[in-house]
Amino acid sequence: MRTVENAVVIITGASRGIGRAIAEEFGHGGARVTVNYSHSKEQAEELVESLLEHGARGAIAVQADVSDPDQAVKLVEKTIDKFGRIDALINNAGINIDRTLKNMSVQDWRMVIETDLSSYFYMIKAALNHFIQQKSGTIINMSSIAGQTGNYGQANYSAAKAGILGLTKTAALELARYNVTVNAICPGPIETEMWHVIPAEAKAGLMKKIVLNRAGTVQEVARAARYLYEDGEYYTGATLTMNGGWYMP
Numbered sequence: 001m002r003t004v005e006n007a008v009v010i011i012t013g014a015s016r017g018i019g020r021a022i023a024e025e026f027g028h029g030g031a032r033v034t035v036n037y038s039h040s041k042e043q044a045e046e047l048v049e050s051l052l053e054h055g056a057r058g059a060i061a062v063q064a065d066v067s068d069p070d071q072a073v074k075l076v077e078k079t080i081d082k083f084g085r086i087d088a089l090i091n092n093a094g095i096n097i098d099r100t101l102k103n104m105s106v107q108d109w110r111m112v113i114e115t116d117l118s119s120y121f122y123m124i125k126a127a128l129n130h131f132i133q134q135k136s137g138t139i140i141n142m143s144s145i146a147g148q149t150g151n152y153g154q155a156n157y158s159a160a161k162a163g164i165l166g167l168t169k170t171a172a173l174e175l176a177r178y179n180v181t182v183n184a185i186c187p188g189p190i191e192t193e194m195w196h197v198i199p200a201e202a203k204a205g206l207m208k209k210i211v212l213n214r215a216g217t218v219q220e221v222a223r224a225a226r227y228l229y230e231d232g233e234y235y236t237g238a239t240l241t242m243n244g245g246w247y248m249p
Contacts, residue, residue, distance in 0.1 A: 210243070
């Protein structure tokens with residue numbers, strides 16, 4: 001069984017929320033972690049200090065807007081320069097610009113698709129040759145229940161998250177020959193900043209759909225990512241659905 005100890009892990013969008021929890025799960029287990037951020041420099045640097053104090057064998061914060069393919073390449077290069085290899089790529093960066101189709105602008109569409117979907121391709125493309133040379137690697141793509149069911153007012157976000165599932169399956173088919181696994185995680189409602197600002201009435205409506213009658217935690221998602229790395233060597237092209245029973249594919 002593999003362990004996260006000494007593994008080199010890139011996590012995009014890692015300064016807060018689910019990304020931060022994944023960084024902590026891997027880092028506290030002894031991994032070497034690249035904490036990617038776009039704007040939250042202070043949070044990312046604070047996270048790096050915390051990881052180094054709590055078991056990480058190494059940690060760096062790297063600013064990169066991964067919706068830009070050139071910056072995605074630089075993120076990978078800085079990781080290789082620091083740690084010499086990449087064992088896991090966890091694509092997590094994402095934004096929301098929620099509007100109905102009637103009110104959604106072309107710019108709203110493009111921004112979310114570029115950040116929430118295209119960045120995953122850019123990062124895989126940037127890391128691919130390193131994985132091929134190593135003949136090993138793990139890619140974990142963070143999708144969402146919105147990509148499985150759709151969601152009112154989230155045409156751009158739902159399309160991106162559904163696209164991630166197709167990208168995951170195709171990448172799994174193409175990269176298996178190099179001993180690279182590619183899987184997706186589809187969380188439902190998770191207790192992040194986004195969850196806490198949902199109005200109480202809307203939150204109550206959501207809770208009626210969840211058979212376990214609660215939102216998940218970022219730590220539960222992080223442990224799922226660690227499971228796929230440590231115990232998931234026979235998983236590839238799979239979607240790990242964790243939504244409390246809201247949607248059962």
